[in-house]
Amino acid sequence: MRIGALARATGVSQRLLRYYEEQGLLRPTRQPNGYREYAEADMAAVRRIRTLIQAGLPTAVIAHILACVHDDGTHLIPSTCPGVTNHLRREQARVVDAITQLRTAQQALDELLGGALQLSRHDTAEETRHP
DNA sequence: ATTCTAACA
C-alpha cells in the first residue's frame, strides 16, 4: 500500500510516516515512480512504534528493538532478541530517575513560593504591567 | 488525484 493508505489505516500523518522512515523505523520499498510501497506488516509496526514512543524511547532505540517486540492487540510483549528486556529495564530506571529529579525540583519550588506568599500581591501587580 | 523533496513556520 502507498503512504496515503497507511496514514488512513493507522491515523498517523504522512509527514510522520516519512519521518519514521528517515529515522530508520520503517523501510518501505520504492515504486518505479518513486512512490513508497509499504507492506501489510507496517500497519502493526506503526502501532508498535507509537507505543514505544509513548514509553519515552528515543527513535534510535526503537529502530533497534522494533523487531524484538510483539503486539497482541492490547499490549506490547518483549520477546526474542537477547538483551531487549534488559534494555527496557534500563529505560525504566532512567524514567524513575527523571521522576526523582522532578520531585526534587518541585519540592524546591514549593518551598521557594511558600516563602514568597506575603509578596504575591506585589508580584501580581508587577506582572500586570508586563504581561 | 496522489505522492515526492525541501524548507519554513
Place this chain on the structure above:
DNA sequence: TGTTAGGA
C-alpha cells in the same frame, strides 16, 4: 509536526 511550494 503541520504546511506549503514546485514537480512528476
